[in-house]
Amino acid sequence: MSFDRSMARCSFCGRHTSEVRRMVAGPGAAYICDECLQLCTDILHDSTPFSTMALELASRPPVVVAAPNPRAEQSETATTREPREPLRTITLEIEQKQQGMTLILHRLQYFQDFFELHYLWIRHPFSTGFAFVPRIIFFLRDNTGTQWTGDHGGMILARPDLANDPNNAVYQGSARFRPLPGNGARTLILRAADPLGQFETPPPQPWQFEITLS
Numbered sequence: 455m456s457f458d459r460s461m462a463r464c465s466f467c468g469r470h471t472s473e474v475r476r477m478v479a480g481p482g483a484a485y486i487c488d489e490c491l492q493l494c495t496d497i498l499h500d501s502t503p504f505s506t507m508a509l510e511l512a513s514r515p516p517v518v519v520a521a522p523n524p525r526a527e528q529s530e531t532a533t534t535r536e537p538r539e540p541l542r543t544i545t546l547e548i549e550q551k552q553q554g555m556t557l558i559l560h561r562l563q564y565f566q567d568f569f570e571l572h573y574l575w576i577r578h579p580f581s582t583g584f585a586f587v588p589r590i591i592f593f594l595r596d597n598t599g600t601q602w603t604g605d606h607g608g609m610i611l612a613r614p615d616l617a618n619d620p621n622n623a624v625y626q627g628s629a630r631f632r633p634l635p636g637n638g639a640r641t642l643i644l645r646a647a648d649p650l651g652q653f654e655t656p657p658p659q660p661w662q663f664e665i666t667l668s
C-alpha cells in the first residue's frame with residue numbers, strides 16, 4: 455500500500471505539512487509535527503500522574519488520514535456538534551471486583567446516534583510520572599449479536615474527592631459507542647479489561663457484566 459505524501463497530516467493534530475515547521479513521517483500514513491512532538495516530550499517530563507496535557511492530547515478527535523471528501527468533512531462537523539442532553543438514561547449502578555480493582559458501571563446514556571457508558575474505576579493509585587493516560591477497553595455484545603469494541607473517545611479523570619481509602623484511587627471515565635443498540639436489543643454483555651493488565655502475571659480476568667436494557 456502506498457501513501458500520497460502530499461496529503462500528509464499530523465496524526466496528532468491533523469495539520470498539513472504546509473501548516474507546520476517540521477513533520478516526522480512514521481510508518482504508513484502516520485506523521486507527527488514538531489509541535490505535537492514537543493507536547494509529547496513535555497508530557498514525558500510532567501511529574502503529575504494525570505497531566506492535563508496528556509488528557510488534552512488523548513481526548514482529541516481522531517485524525518482522518520484519508521483524502522478529504524467534502525461530504526465526509528460535513529458529517530464530521532455535524533457529529534462534533536452533538537447534543538449534550540441524553541435522549542435516554544439507563545441507570546446501572548453495578549459493581550464488580552477483579553484482582554483488587556473495582557469497576558462500577560453508573561449509567562448508559564443514549565444520544566442521537568451513539569451511546570455512552572459512564573463508570574468509576576477504583577484501583578491502586580497510578581505512580582507519579584505515569585506518562586500516558588490509562589484506559590479501560592470494552593467489548594459489548596447485545597442479544598441480537600451486535601458488537602461494539604474499544605473505548606472510542608473515552609475520557610478518564612482522577613477523582614481524589616471520591617476516594618476514602620489511601621490505598622485506592624478513584625478514576626472516572628466514559629466510553630462512547632456507535633451505533634445505538636437496535637430495537638431488538640434487550641440485554642447487553644459487557645466485558646472490560648485494563649489493557650496494562652496484560653503486563654501482569656497472571657493477567658487479570660476481564661470484568662463481565664450482564665445489563666438489561668429495557
Ligand SMILES: [Zn+2]
Nearest residue numbers: 464467487490
Ligand atoms: Zn501536530
